[in-house]
Amino acid sequence: MPQGIRDKVAILGMGCSKFGERWDAGPDDLMVEAYLEAMQDAGVEPTQLDAAWFSTHIDEIGSGKGGTPLSIALRLPNIAVTRVENFCASGSEAFRGAVYAVAAGAADIALAVGVEKLKDTGYGGLPAGNPGTLNPQVMPNGSAPGNFAQLASAYRAKHGVSKDDLKRAIAHVSVKSHANGAKNPKAHLRKPITVDQALNAPMIAEPLGLFDCCGVSDGAAAAIVTTPEIARSLGKRNLTTVKALQLSVSNGYESQYNGWDGSHFHTARIAAGKAYKEAGIERPREQISMMEVHDCFSITELVTMEDLFISPEGQGWRDVLDGFYDADGGVPCQIDGGLKCFGHPIGASGLRMLYEMYLQLQGRAGERQLSDPVFGMTHNLGGAPASNVCSVAIIGREDA
Amino acid sequence: MAGIAAWGAYAPRLRLSRKAVTEANAWVAPNLKAKGKGERSMANWDEDALTMAVEAARDALGPADDRSHIDALYFASTTAPFADRLNAGIVSAALTLEKSIRASDVTGSQRCGLTALGQALVSGGTALVAVGEHRKARAASAQELDFGDGAAAFVVTEGAGAAELLGRGSVTDDFVDHFRGDDGGFDHYWEERWIRDEGIVKLVPPAIQRALEVAGLSPSDIDHFCFPSTFAGMAASLAKTIGIRPEAVRDNLAAVMGEAGCAHGPIMLAHALEEAKVGETILVAQFGQGAEALVFRATGQGQRPARGVTGALADRQEETNYLKFLTFNGLIEWDKGMRAEKDNKTALTTLYRNEDMILGLVGGRCRETGVVQFPRTRISVAPNNPAVDTQEPYRFAERKASVLSYSADYLTFSMNPPNHYGMIVFEGGGRIMMDITDVAPGDVETGLPVRMVFRIKDVDEKRGFVRYFWKAAPDRAAIAAQTAQAAE
Numbered sequence: 001m002p003q004g005i006r007d008k009v010a011i012l013g014m015g016c017s018k019f020g021e022r023w024d025a026g027p028d029d030l031m032v033e034a035y036l037e038a039m040q041d042a043g044v045e046p047t048q049l050d051a052a053w054f055s056t057h058i059d060e061i062g063s064g065k066g067g068t069p070l071s072i073a074l075r076l077p078n079i080a081v082t083r084v085e086n087f088c089a090s091g092s093e094a095f096r097g098a099v100y101a102v103a104a105g106a107a108d109i110a111l112a113v114g115v116e117k118l119k120d121t122g123y124g125g126l127p128a129g130n131p132g133t134l135n136p137q138v139m140p141n142g143s144a145p146g147n148f149a150q151l152a153s154a155y156r157a158k159h160g161v162s163k164d165d166l167k168r169a170i171a172h173v174s175v176k177s178h179a180n181g182a183k184n185p186k187a188h189l190r191k192p193i194t195v196d197q198a199l200n201a202p203m204i205a206e207p208l209g210l211f212d213c214c215g216v217s218d219g220a221a222a223a224i225v226t227t228p229e230i231a232r233s234l235g236k237r238n239l240t241t242v243k244a245l246q247l248s249v250s251n252g253y254e255s256q257y258n259g260w261d262g263s264h265f266h267t268a269r270i271a272a273g274k275a276y277k278e279a280g281i282e283r284p285r286e287q288i289s290m291m292e293v294h295d296c297f298s299i300t301e302l303v304t305m306e307d308l309f310i311s312p313e314g315q316g317w318r319d320v321l322d323g324f325y326d327a328d329g330g331v332p333c334q335i336d337g338g339l340k341c342f343g344h345p346i347g348a349s350g351l352r353m354l355y356e357m358y359l360q361l362q363g364r365a366g367e368r369q370l371s372d373p374v375f376g377m378t379h380n381l382g383g384a385p386a387s388n389v390c391s392v393a394i395i396g397r398e399d400a
Numbered sequence: 401m402a403g404i405a406a407w408g409a410y411a412p413r414l415r416l417s418r419k420a421v422t423e424a425n426a427w428v429a430p431n432l433k434a435k436g437k438g439e440r441s442m443a444n445w446d447e448d449a450l451t452m453a454v455e456a457a458r459d460a461l462g463p464a465d466d467r468s469h470i471d472a473l474y475f476a477s478t479t480a481p482f483a484d485r486l487n488a489g490i491v492s493a494a495l496t497l498e499k500s501i502r503a504s505d506v507t508g509s510q511r512c513g514l515t516a517l518g519q520a521l522v523s524g525g526t527a528l529v530a531v532g533e534h535r536k537a538r539a540a541s542a543q544e545l546d547f548g549d550g551a552a553a554f555v556v557t558e559g560a561g562a563a564e565l566l567g568r569g570s571v572t573d574d575f576v577d578h579f580r581g582d583d584g585g586f587d588h589y590w591e592e593r594w595i596r597d598e599g600i601v602k603l604v605p606p607a608i609q610r611a612l613e614v615a616g617l618s619p620s621d622i623d624h625f626c627f628p629s630t631f632a633g634m635a636a637s638l639a640k641t642i643g644i645r646p647e648a649v650r651d652n653l654a655a656v657m658g659e660a661g662c663a664h665g666p667i668m669l670a671h672a673l674e675e676a677k678v679g680e681t682i683l684v685a686q687f688g689q690g691a692e693a694l695v696f697r698a699t700g701q702g703q704r705p706a707r708g709v710t711g712a713l714a715d716r717q718e719e720t721n722y723l724k725f726l727t728f729n730g731l732i733e734w735d736k737g738m739r740a741e742k743d744n745k746t747a748l749t750t751l752y753r754n755e756d757m758i759l760g761l762v763g764g765r766c767r768e769t770g771v772v773q774f775p776r777t778r779i780s781v782a783p784n785n786p787a788v789d790t791q792e793p794y795r796f797a798e799r800k801a802s803v804l805s806y807s808a809d810y811l812t813f814s815m816n817p818p819n820h821y822g823m824i825v826f827e828g829g830g831r832i833m834m835d836i837t838d839v840a841p842g843d844v845e846t847g848l849p850v851r852m853v854f855r856i857k858d859v860d861e862k863r864g865f866v867r868y869f870w871k872a873a874p875d876r877a878a879i880a881a882q883t884a885q886a887a888e
Binding site (some may be wrong): 122140142143153259386 | 823833846867
C-alpha cells in the first residue's frame with residue numbers, strides 16, 4: 001500500500017461559476033468566473049501559479065482540445081497546462097493532477113479548472129460525442145439515461161424490490177436534491193418539487209422520468225492547491241486538506257465477463273474501499289459528515305449509497321426513503337443540490353462537488369451550512385454502469 | 401440425383417391489417433376497398449431482404465450446424481441492399497460460412513429465387529440458397545396491399561434429401577409485365593389483362609411442361625402445385641389449362657402474408673415440403689420474363705426446420721398503424737429530431753478488421769480457462785487469469801441468452817421508439833450490451849429469454865450504406881416453454 005495523499009496537500013482557494021443555461025457566457029467566460037473567485041479566495045497572483053490542469057469532456061462543442069483554451073482565457077504566464085479528460089469524472093482528474101504535482105514537489109501552487117459548455121447544441125439532454133469507428137457498428141444507439149436506467153432493472157431483480165417501491169425511492173432522491181438546490185444561489189434548478197411530480201413526469205428512459213435526470217448545464221469550477229506549510233505561510237488557518245484521492249477504472253469485467261450483476265458499480269466499491277483506507281476511515285456511515293455523489297440519475301445515487309458502504313447492500317432504497325441522506329439526515333448528500341439541481345457541466349462537476357465540501361468545511365455554505373462537518377466525500381463517475389471510471393475523494397479538517 | 405436436404409423460412413412478425421390501409425386510403429383510393437381483407441407481413445424497420453434471408457437460412461441449417469459442409473451460397477432477391485457489393489458475402493459472413501465457398505447474387509426478375517434454387521440443384525456439391533424480398537410500393541397502391549415481406553432458404557445436396565429434384569424447365573422471354581428502373585425504388589406496371597392473357601397463360605405452361613417431361617410425370621401426377629400470383633384464381637386457372645388436379649393447387653398465402661416477390665415461390669415450396677406426404681410430388685413455378693419450374697418428390701427424409709413457413713406464420717403480431725408501415729418503408733418525411741442528424745459513415749477498414757465480430761457475432765473462448773467473451777481480445781477478460789493470445793473464435797449467434805438489465809429509451813433516436821437495449825448474458829458464458837428488437841414497452845424484463853437475430857444496425861442515408869449487426873429478440877419458443885412449465 002502506498003503512503004497515500006493524506007494531509008500532504010491543502011486547498012488554498014476555490015471558485016465556481018453560476019451553473020445553468022448560460023446563454024450569456026461561452027466557455028472562456030465561465031472559466032474566468034470560477035478562476036477569479038478561486039484566486040481571490042486563495043489570495044495569490046497569477047505569477048505564483050506553477051502549473052495548471054484543465055478538464056473538459058466534449059471538446060467538439062465545448063472548449064476545445066489541448067491546454068491553450070485555459071491558458072488563453074486566463075492569460076496564464078506561459079506555465080504548464082495539461083488538459084485531462086476522463087468522461088464525467090474529468091473535473092476530479094484535474095484536481096488529482098494539481099494535487100499530485102504539489103505532493104510531488106513539482107509545483108508549490110497548482111491550479112485546476114474544469115469547464116463544460118453544453119447548451120450550444122440546440123436540444124435538451126447531453127450532446128452526442130464522437131463515438132469512434134467501431135462502437136457505432138456494435139453498441140446500441142443509446143443515451144446516458146438509457147444506460148444508467150438499466151441499474152434499476154437489475155437492482156429490482158437482485159433485491160426483490162418492486163417497481164413501485166424503487167420508483168418511490170428514486171423519486172425521494174430527486175425531491176431531496178431539489179429541496180437542497182433551492183437554497184443554493186449558484187444552482188441551475190432552484191424549484192422544490194413534490195414526490196407526485198417526480199413520479200408522474202414524462203418518461204425519459206424507463207424507469208427514469210424527467211425528474212430522475214440531472215440538469216444539463218453550462219459552468220466552470222476551479223481549485224488552487226498547495227502544501228499545508230505554504231498555506232500557513234500565506235496566512236491561512238483551519239486548513240482543509242486532501243485525505244484521499246482514488247480512481248478505479250473498468251477493465252471489461254462488467255461488460256464482457258459473466259460476473260457482475262448489473263445492479264451496482266464494481267469500480268465504486270474498489271475506489272471507496274481504497275479511499276477509506278487512505279483517509280484512515282473505518283466506519284464511513286458514522287465518520288463521513290456529508291457527501292456529494294455523482295447523481296447523474298436518481299438510480300445512480302441510490303445504488304451509490306451502497307457502493308460507498310454507507311447503506312448495507314440491498315437496503316439503500318430504505319435509507320433513502322427514511323431520509324437518511326436528506327439535509328437533516330445521518331449523512332447529508334447533495335447538500336448543494338447535486339448534479340441534479342446544481343447542474344452537470346461535465347468537465348466541471350468533480351471540482352464543483354469539492355467546492356461544496358470545501359465551503360462546508362470552511363463554514364461558508366450560508367443557508368446550507370451543516371453543523372461542524374469533519375470529512376466531506378465526493379464521488380465522481382464517468383461512463384456507464386457497465387464500463388466506467390470512478391473517482392472517490394475525501395477532504396477534511398486538517399486536524400481530523 | 402440432387403435434392404433439398406433442408407429448408408427454412410422467415411416472415412417478419414408484424415402483420416399489417418389491410419383494412420387499416422384501405423380505410424386510411426379510402427378518400428383517395430376507394431376502388432381498393434374490396435382488398436381490405438386479411439393481413440400482409442411487414443418488415444420491422446431493421447429488416448430487409450438480406451436479414452430475412454439470413455433468418456430463413458438459420459432456420460434451414462439449425463442451431464447445431466457448424467456450416468463447414470456448405471460449398472456454395474446463392475442469395476436471390478430483387479431488393480438486395482447493395483447494387484455493387486456482394487450481398488451473398490454479407491449473408492456468408494453472418495452465417496460464418498467458410499471463406500472458400502462459391503457465392504453469387506441472383507437477381508433481376510421475380511423468378512430469380514427459383515432460378516437460384518434450380519442452378520444450385522444442377523451445379524453439384526452442397527449449396528445454401530437464401531431468397532429474401534422486401535419490395536417497396538407507393539402509398540395507396542394495389543401493390544402495397546398485395547405485397548408481403550419474407551424469405552425462404554434451402555440446403556441443396558447431391559443426394560435426394562427431403563425432396564428429390566425430378567425435373568426443371570425454363571422459359572426466357574423479355575415480356576415486361578412490370579419493371580423497376582434505377583429511379584427511386586417503385587415498380588411500373590402494364591395492364592393486368594395483358595399480363596395474364598399474353599404473359600402468364602402463354603409463358604408459364606411451357607416451362608412447367610418441360611419440367612414435367614424431364615420428370616417423366618403427367619400434369620395429373622402433381623400433388624402440390626405452387627404458383628404465386630397476385631391475380632385472384634390465377635394458379636387454379638393455370639392448373640386447369642395444364643391439366644393439374646384442382647385440389648393440388650396450393651394456397652398462395654395471400655390472406656395471411658401477401659406475396660413476397662421472388663421469395664414467394666420458394667416460400668410456397670417450403671410450405672408444401674412441410675405438408676407433403678412421403679412420395680408426393682411438388683411442382684413450383686414462378687413467372688418473370690418467362691418462367692422457372694421445378695418438380696420434386698417428397699422423400700420423408702432430411703431435416704425439418706424448427707419454424708418453417710408454418711412456424712413463421714404462427715409467430716405474428718397484428719399491426720394496425722398504417723403510418724408506422726409508411727414510416728418503416730421510408731414513404732414519409734418525418735421529424736427524426738436533431739439527435740438523428742449525426743453522420744453514419746462506416747469505416748470500412750474497421751468493418752473488415754472486425755468482420756467476424758460484427759457480421760458473424762463471433763467472440764472468443766480461452767483455450768486455457770474456457771472463459772468465453774465478446775469481443776475476442778489478445779488478453780483474456782478472465783479476472784483471475786488474463787491469459788495472452790489464448791482466444792479461439794467462438795460463435796454466439798445460436799446460443800441461448802437472457803436479459804440481465806435493460807431500459808426502454810425515449811431520448812435517443814430510434815426508428816421505432818422507445819429504443820430497447822440492455823445487457824444480454826449467454827448460456828455458456830459471455831455477455832453483450834446490445835439492441836433489443838421486436839418488442840413493445842412492457843415486453844422486456846430481467847430474465848427474459850432472448851435469441852440473436854441479424855438486423856440492420858443503422859443506415860447511412862447520405863451514401864446508401866446499410867450497416868448490419870446482431871440484436872436480441874424475445875425467444876418466444878423458450879418463453880412459451882417457460883409459461884407451460886409454470887402452468888404445470
